[in-house]
Amino acid sequence: MSTTQSERLRGLLEPLVAARDLDLEEIEVTPAGKSRVLRIVVDSDEGVQLDECAELSREASTVLDDTDAMGGAPYTLEVSSPGADRPLTEPRHYRRAVGRLIKVRLHEGGDLVARIIALDETGLDLEVPGVKGRKPTARRVAFEEIAKARVELEFNPKSARAAQHEAPRDEKNAQQDEKIDENKEEA
Incomplete structure (x- = not known):
């Protein structure tokens, strides 16, 4: 054209x-x-x-x-409307993707997969998922550092986020939950 x-x-x-x-x-x-x-x-x-x-x-x-x-x-x-695989190129694209998992290629090399937590006029606040049971970490990426970015497709994003933030279950936690449930039933 x-x-x-x-x-x-x-x-x-x-x-x-x-x-x-x-x-x-x-x-x-x-x-x-x-x-x-x-x-x-x-x-x-x-x-x-x-x-x-x-x-x-x-x-x-x-x-x-x-x-x-x-x-x-x-x-x-x-x-x-744009497909899920469209590149994120404008601040409004990132704003519309807050809460979503994205894949970012940085100018200085390397890829980063993280969830957009917030953004402002200079860049993104990201949550990088933990690896092997570690907690997620926060990371700031300036727009000028980004070579390209796309939303990553998640088949069950709500449960993925819940699993990231859920406290590890152990015997003591399970017993406490049972006591809470028993108290609710008695009330």
Whole structure:
């Protein structure tokens, strides 16, 4: 897609996206046989619902059909939210990933897998999971140190976080829990 076409499409689509309180993350035109595919990726702090994508697709289609921004060749329009594997490149991407596990490649080499605890204008506060029964450790990473980052997919993130913070069980703890449960039943 030429810079001129990209700028023109952005100029046409950004007001539609902004009117829905969404961020226009990406516009991509790719060949598909004798046709093309126009992909519009949108996001927000609250996420994007399927209905919003469908409504935005109808509006964008109308605007694009009323202009020659896509030229005369046929095209397919796709409107979606970013996939889980999209790179984290903007502060808003990191903000939307607070509480999630990410994989970070640092400019100085090495990869780091950690959970975003907080962020500010200069970087991230991370919790690096403990290894072999050790407690998680805190680490600060400045945005300028990050070469690239992505959210790591977790199949059961709630139980993974709970397991990290759960005190080790021993016989004494189990007996105390039983006494608490007995006292609750008697009350």
